[in-house]
Amino acid sequence: MAYPVHAQDDSSTNAPSEGGHHHGGMNFLTADQKAELKAAHDKAIAADPSLATQEQQLKADHKDGQKPTEEQMAAFKAFRQKMDAAMVAADANVAPILAEIKAHHHHGGPDGAGGPPPSDQ
Numbered sequence: 815m816a817y818p819v820h821a822q823d824d825s826s827t828n829a830p831s832e833g834g835h836h837h838g839g840m841n842f843l844t845a846d847q848k849a850e851l852k853a854a855h856d857k858a859i860a861a862d863p864s865l866a867t868q869e870q871q872l873k874a875d876h877k878d879g880q881k882p883t884e885e886q887m888a889a890f891k892a893f894r895q896k897m898d899a900a901m902v903a904a905d906a907n908v909a910p911i912l913a914e915i916k917a918h919h920h921h922g923g924p925d926g927a928g929g930p931p932p933s934d935q
Contacts, residue, residue: 842918847911857904858897865900868893 840848859866872893875886882890902909 840915843911843914847914850905850908851901851911854901854905854908855897858900861904862900865897869897 843851859869872886872890875889876882898912901912
């Protein structure tokens with residue numbers, strides 16, 4: 815489950831905020847899904863406060879509005895994998911929501927410029 819972290823306010827979930835990644839935000843999620851993600855995010859950070867430090871550093875590094883470097887993208891990907899795993903450990907019910915986010919954000923959504931995400935077949 816890897817997608818970049820973009821600058822968000824301090825009340826954000828693991829996923830990009832409204833108007834975040836590809837300017838699509840989380841509009842495709844229900845309010846309940848967003849709340850579940852936020853709760854899992856908060857539990858993950860409570861269980862491992864270093865996640866909050868990493869998240870804030872990644873946000874700070876990206877606030878300049880410039881395109882992320884390859885190194886930053888690799889750091890984003892590693893963080894996303896770590897945060898997603900921590901969130902699923904905190905609440906297994908978020909796994910399908912994270913999968914939905916990944917599918918939706920794959921280059922603009924399932925029918926976006928990048929086409930559908932690779933299948934697991």
